Amino acid sequence: MPTSIKDIAKLLNVSVSTVSYAINGGPRTVSPEVKEKVLDAARELGYRPNRVAKSMVTGRSRTIGVVPPEIVEDVLLSPYLQLALNGIFNAAGSSHHDLILFTRLAGSGHEEVLSTILDGRVDGAVFIAPNSTNRAVLLAKELRIPCISLAGSEIDGVHTLSVANETGMRLAMKHLFDLGHRRIAHIAGRLDMQDAIERLRSYSDFMTENRLAYHDSWVLKGQFHPDGGYAAMKSLLALPNPPTAVVCANDDMAIGALRACQEMGVNVPSQMSICGFDQTSASELTIPPLTTVFQPIAEMGRYAVQSVLDLIDGKPVPRHVTFEPTLVVRSSTTVPMKES
Amino acid sequence: MPTSIKDIAKLLNVSVSTVSYAINGGPRTVSPEVKEKVLDAARELGYRPNRVAKSMVTGRSRTIGVVPPEIVEDVLLSPYLQLALNGIFNAAGSSHHDLILFTRLAGSGHEEVLSTILDGRVDGAVFIAPNSTNRAVLLAKELRIPCISLAGSEIDGVHTLSVANETGMRLAMKHLFDLGHRRIAHIAGRLDMQDAIERLRSYSDFMTENRLAYHDSWVLKGQFHPDGGYAAMKSLLALPNPPTAVVCANDDMAIGALRACQEMGVNVPSQMSICGFDQTSASELTIPPLTTVFQPIAEMGRYAVQSVLDLIDGKPVPRHVTFEPTLVVRSSTTVPMKES
DNA sequence: AGTTGGAGTCGAAACGTTTCGACGCGCTTA
DNA sequence: TAAGCGCGTCGAAACGTTTCGACTCCAACT
Numbered sequence: 001m002p003t004s005i006k007d008i009a010k011l012l013n014v015s016v017s018t019v020s021y022a023i024n025g026g027p028r029t030v031s032p033e034v035k036e037k038v039l040d041a042a043r044e045l046g047y048r049p050n051r052v053a054k055s056m057v058t059g060r061s062r063t064i065g066v067v068p069p070e071i072v073e074d075v076l077l078s079p080y081l082q083l084a085l086n087g088i089f090n091a092a093g094s095s096h097h098d099l100i101l102f103t104r105l106a107g108s109g110h111e112e113v114l115s116t117i118l119d120g121r122v123d124g125a126v127f128i129a130p131n132s133t134n135r136a137v138l139l140a141k142e143l144r145i146p147c148i149s150l151a152g153s154e155i156d157g158v159h160t161l162s163v164a165n166e167t168g169m170r171l172a173m174k175h176l177f178d179l180g181h182r183r184i185a186h187i188a189g190r191l192d193m194q195d196a197i198e199r200l201r202s203y204s205d206f207m208t209e210n211r212l213a214y215h216d217s218w219v220l221k222g223q224f225h226p227d228g229g230y231a232a233m234k235s236l237l238a239l240p241n242p243p244t245a246v247v248c249a250n251d252d253m254a255i256g257a258l259r260a261c262q263e264m265g266v267n268v269p270s271q272m273s274i275c276g277f278d279q280t281s282a283s284e285l286t287i288p289p290l291t292t293v294f295q296p297i298a299e300m301g302r303y304a305v306q307s308v309l310d311l312i313d314g315k316p317v318p319r320h321v322t323f324e325p326t327l328v329v330r331s332s333t334t335v336p337m338k339e340s
Numbered sequence: 341m342p343t344s345i346k347d348i349a350k351l352l353n354v355s356v357s358t359v360s361y362a363i364n365g366g367p368r369t370v371s372p373e374v375k376e377k378v379l380d381a382a383r384e385l386g387y388r389p390n391r392v393a394k395s396m397v398t399g400r401s402r403t404i405g406v407v408p409p410e411i412v413e414d415v416l417l418s419p420y421l422q423l424a425l426n427g428i429f430n431a432a433g434s435s436h437h438d439l440i441l442f443t444r445l446a447g448s449g450h451e452e453v454l455s456t457i458l459d460g461r462v463d464g465a466v467f468i469a470p471n472s473t474n475r476a477v478l479l480a481k482e483l484r485i486p487c488i489s490l491a492g493s494e495i496d497g498v499h500t501l502s503v504a505n506e507t508g509m510r511l512a513m514k515h516l517f518d519l520g521h522r523r524i525a526h527i528a529g530r531l532d533m534q535d536a537i538e539r540l541r542s543y544s545d546f547m548t549e550n551r552l553a554y555h556d557s558w559v560l561k562g563q564f565h566p567d568g569g570y571a572a573m574k575s576l577l578a579l580p581n582p583p584t585a586v587v588c589a590n591d592d593m594a595i596g597a598l599r600a601c602q603e604m605g606v607n608v609p610s611q612m613s614i615c616g617f618d619q620t621s622a623s624e625l626t627i628p629p630l631t632t633v634f635q636p637i638a639e640m641g642r643y644a645v646q647s648v649l650d651l652i653d654g655k656p657v658p659r660h661v662t663f664e665p666t667l668v669v670r671s672s673t674t675v676p677m678k679e680s
Numbered sequence: 681a682g683t684t685g686g687a688g689t690c691g692a693a694a695c696g697t698t699t700c701g702a703c704g705c706g707c708t709t710a
Numbered sequence: 711t712a713a714g715c716g717c718g719t720c721g722a723a724a725c726g727t728t729t730c731g732a733c734t735c736c737a738a739c740t
Contacts (some may be wrong), residue, residue, distance in 0.1 A: 002483070004696055015720045020698060027699065031718060046483075051459030052401070053696035055392045056725045063440070063461070071433060076426035077621070086416035093411060093443035098461075100403070100440050103433035119391030120726090121403070121438075121461075143342075143386075255625060281417070285595060287627030344726055355690045360728060367729065371688060393726035396695050460696090 003045040011045075012037055023049070055120065063098045064308055065122035067136065069129040069152075069193075071103060079252065079280035080297065084128050084150060087301020095309060097123075124308035126150055126301075129193065146311035148304045151297070153194035159307060160320050161300050165195055168293040168325035169202035172247045172275045175291070175327055177210065179335045181245040181273060185218040187232040187257060189249035196224070199249045199277065218243055222253040229253025233260035244336040245273035251283045254290055258332070273333040288331035295325045343385040351385075352377055363389070395460065403438045404648055405465035407476065409492075409533075411443060419592065419620035420637065424468050424490060427641020435649060437463075464648035466490055466641075469533065486651035488644045491637070493534035499647060500660050501640050505535055508633040508665035509542035512587045512615045515631070515667055517550060519675045521585040521613060525558040527572040527597060529589035536564070539589045539617065558583055562593040569593025573600035584676040585613035591623045594630055598672070613673040628671035635665045 005023070009016045014034060022030045022038035030038070041047075055061045066088060068075050075081065092099050100122055124146035130137045130153065140147045141158050149160045176184055186203040189196030200219065207214045217239060222228030229248055236242050237260065248254040254276030261268050268274055268288060276283050276292035283290040300323055307317045345363070349356045354374060362370045362378035370378070381387075395401045406428055408415050415421065432439050440462055464486035470477045470493065480487045481498050489500045516524055526543040529536030540559070547554045557579060562568030569588055576582050577600065588594040594616035601608050608614055608628060616623050616632035623630040640663055647657045 006696075016697080017699075017721080018719060021719090024698085028719085029717065034718085048459060050396075050696050051461050052392055052395045053460070053725090054698075056390075056396055056696080056727090057698050059725080061392070061461075073430050073433075074426060076422065076429050082416065082422055086414060089416050089441065089443055090413050093413075098440055098443055100438055101429065103429055103438055119388060120393070121391050121401075282622055282625050285622050285625045346726075356727085357691080357729075358689060361689090364728085368689085369687060374688085390726050393695090394728075396697090396726080397728050399695080 002050075003047045004050065005047070007045060008038060008041045008047060012041055014038070059120075061121055061123055062096065063100055063122050064092060064305065065100045065102060065125035067102050067125060067127045067130070079282060080250065080278055081128060083278075083280065083297040084301045087298035088126055088305055089301075090298070091302040091305035095305065097305070097309070123312050124148075126304045126308060127152060129195070130155075146308055148307050148311070150300060150304045151195060154320070159311065159317055161304055161307070161323070162320070163195070163295045163297075163300070163323050163325055165198035165325075166202045166205075168277065168295065168327075169199050169247070170206060171325065171327040172277070172291075172293055173203065173206040175329065176245045176247070176273060176275065176333060177206075179245075179273070179333065181243075181336050182212055183218075183241075183243040183245070183336075184212065184214070185220070185236055185243040185246040187220050187222040187229055187246060187248040187253050189222065189224040189253070191221065193224075196249055203247065222248065222256070224250050224252060226252045226256035226259075229256030230260045231256075233257035234264070237261070237264050237266060242272075244271075245275070245333065247275045247277070249277050251276035251278045251280045251290060251292055254292070254332075255282060255286055258286055258290075269332050269334040271337060273336070275333055279328055284330065286332070291330045291333040292328050293325050294328045296323050299323070342390075343387045344390065345387070347385060348378060348381045348387060351381055354378070399460075401461055401463055402436065403440055403462050404432060404645065405440045405442060405462035407442050407465060407467045407470070409469040419622060420590065420618055421468060423618075423620065423637040424641045427638035428466055428645055429641075430638070431642040431645035435645065437645070437649070464488075464652050466644045466648060467492060469535070470495075486648055488647050488651070490640060490644045491535065494660070499651065499657055501644055501647070501663070502660070503535070503635045503637075503640070503663050503665055505538035505665075506542045506545075508617065508635065508667075509539050509587070510546060511665065511667040512617070512631075512633055513543065513546040515669065516585045516587070516613060516615065516673060517546075519585075519613070519673065521676050522552055523558075523581075523583040523585070523676075524552070524554070525560070525576055525583040525586040527560050527562040527569055527586060527588040527593050529562065529564040529593070531561065533564075536589055543587065562588065562596070564590050564592060566592045566596035566599075569596030570600045571596075573597035574604070577601070577604050577606060582612075584611075585615070585673065587615045587617070589617050591616040591618045591620045591630060591632055594632070594672075595622060595626055598626055598630075609672050609674040611677060613676070615673055619668055624670065626672070631670045631673040632668050633665050634668045636663050639663070 005016050005019050009019045018030060018034060019038050020026055021028045022035045023042060068081060089099065125140060127137045127147060127149045129151045130149055137149055137155060137158060149155060149158050151162055154160050188200045191197060220232035222232045246257060248257060254274050257274055258268055261272050266272050276290040279292045279294040283292045310317045345356050345359050349359045358370060358374060359378050360366050361368045362375045363382060408421060465480060467477045467487060467489045469491045470489055477489055477495060477498060489495060489498050491502055494500050528540045531537060560572035562572045586597060588597060594614050597614055598608055601612050606612050616630040619632045619634040623632045650657045
């Protein structure tokens with residue numbers, strides 16, 4: 001039973017409203033003497049305002065929800081998510097909001113999904129890379145909860161922040177093409193996610209536009225996981241006439257691919273150029289450091305929070321913002337070997 | 341204005357209590373017909389229980405707070421914290437609790453620190469590696485908020501989970517000693533953190549016990565950051581008779597040290613053995629992969645959540661639990677070179 | 681037949697705030 | 711001097727729940 005505003009009121013023989021005014025510099029003024037008495041008493045009694053009660057009456061919690069792409073074991077181990085979360089965390093901190101991390105959407109029906117989000121504990125929500133089957137974001141929208149989809153599929157009516165995947169992919173492809181590569185493979189991500197789809201499409205487009213022949217066997221699915229990248233590279237190397245370069249849809253897969261090359265005695269970059277995507281912190285620790293596409297994920301997280309806040313305040317927020325990636329050239333790509 | 345229990349009551353001409361009983365299978369029984377009517381109406385109207393209101397009357401929020409060691413920009417980029425957070429996230433998910441991540445302890449007075457934690461939004465809290473100057477955890481304890489200190493300084497009266505730093509350090513030192521190293525340096529962490537202090541002490545103890553001479557110049561402060569490790573290694577290599585091996589108090593610093601060696605053309609491990617601490621995911625991506633001390637951080641996170649939950653339920657929880665680390669031998673350590 | 685008791689329901693209190701309407705007081709202004 | 715106004719204060723309503731006491735039936739006892 002912590003001290004409440006009532007205790008102070010009783011002790012000082014004033015009304016609760018007066019105490020409230022004094023503490024908040026409230027909507028009404030309080031005489032200096034009373035104010036001082038109240039503040040002293042509050043300190044004395046160790047008074048802490050109860051945020052839950054405050055939330056109930058104001059309808060605001062100064063807390064925003066963060067919903068990971070899927071709620072499964074170890075999802076926080078994803079470097080991409082970590083980067084986004086860090087950006088969100090920074091922004092929330094500087095705007096004096098706390099974060100609720102939702103942990104239990106999995107295995108629950110839609111009903112429960114909604115209850116978790118819309119139970120009044122958050123003023124708004126950031127959905128990180130929701131895939132198109134993620135109904136929660138749709139329902140949140142339908143119920144007019146201020147929310148932002150960060151790097152997810154474009155869903156109509158939902159405010160979305162995305163990265164220009166096409167630019168990023170073209171940057172990587174052009175880099176390899178300019179180096180002289182013609183046989184370029186692609187290790188794709190999870191094709192139920194928008195990013196993966198767009199990166200794959202840009203790859204195909206680039207190959208077609210430049211009249212580069214490519215086979216189905218050059219497009220592999222790596223599920224965004226290192227092991228997927230590893231397996232994909234293994235099967236690429238087993239091909240009779242393997243490609244000389246590969247662009248991966250994220251860094252984790254590129255790291256897996258790198259490991260596969262090392263194991264098979266294939267030198268990177270001289271025998272195989274590898275390009276990643278995302279510029280996660282691990283991408284510069286590999287040997288050789290990965291050439292990769294930098295996405296301003298952390299900045300997007302920051303922007304997402306600001307947008308949610310604006311949405312809450314009823315300010316206008318652009319329906320869709322696209323961030324431009326840039327290419328970070330490091331040592332995992334070089335000119336292809338002469339032979340062939 | 342979302343639908344409330346009252347709307348249902350009004351619509352059906354029953355009392356709010358009846359609706360509550362029907363929805364919760366509440367403490368009183370409801371006739372089957374009424375129950376069905378209520379449930380139908382709730383679905384119809386899209387009723388979502390308001391958790392804030394529920395919290396207020398029950399005093400429980402099914403949410404637990406997570407407090408990072410310090411609240412500064414980019415704190416979520418720390419691999420150690422990520423690992424711990426992931427463990428906490430997993431555990432919270434399976435016990436149907438959400439997480440509040442506190443983002444604004446920094447720069448606020450003690451008063452605000454407390455308000456943030458004790459404002460009724462959380463049932464308990466996990467403090468990740470609080471250092472001894474972190475007053476928040478003390479105050480939380482004083483106010484009887486169920487809380488666990490995860491891998492932090494031991495503070496009396498606070499339930500603490502720690503890792504046997506001594507065991508870990510000895511494992512690393514003995515490994516190097518057995519390989520034949522006698523000139524072993526230590527790059528220490530932030531000496532305001534318990535872990536760093538203990539690791540440093542164990543290093544000294546080991547050196548003394550084995551009658552190994554060591555100089556002050558072999559003990560460097562790396563602040564737990566890669567750049568600190570880098571700088572430390574640089575100054576080690578500048579020594580007239582540098583050590584043949586170095587144990588770092590975390591992986592990040594070991595990675596920095598590795599980079600310094602690479603830059604200076606010092607081969608790791610043949611000319612310099614490097615040992616890390618924590619087994620973060622980056623530690624196996626370096627070339628060579630780091631020999632490091634594995635701490636079950638993720639498991640500790642899980643355990644921490646369970647303990648907080650037990651504390652909340654009034655179950656007995658051991659005041660102090662120690663987890664044992666193990667050594668992961670990879671390729672950054674080997675026998676020292678013959679010369680000298 | 682009268683008593684007990686459980687099932688089903690209602691009304692109201694409680695949780696800790698914020699904020700509105702009302703009121704009294706003293707000061708200015710006509 | 712009366713009207714008007716702003717300041718400081720109080721009491722009460724409101725937010726959306728849960729749950730307790732009380733009440734009414736009706737069935738099952740003695």
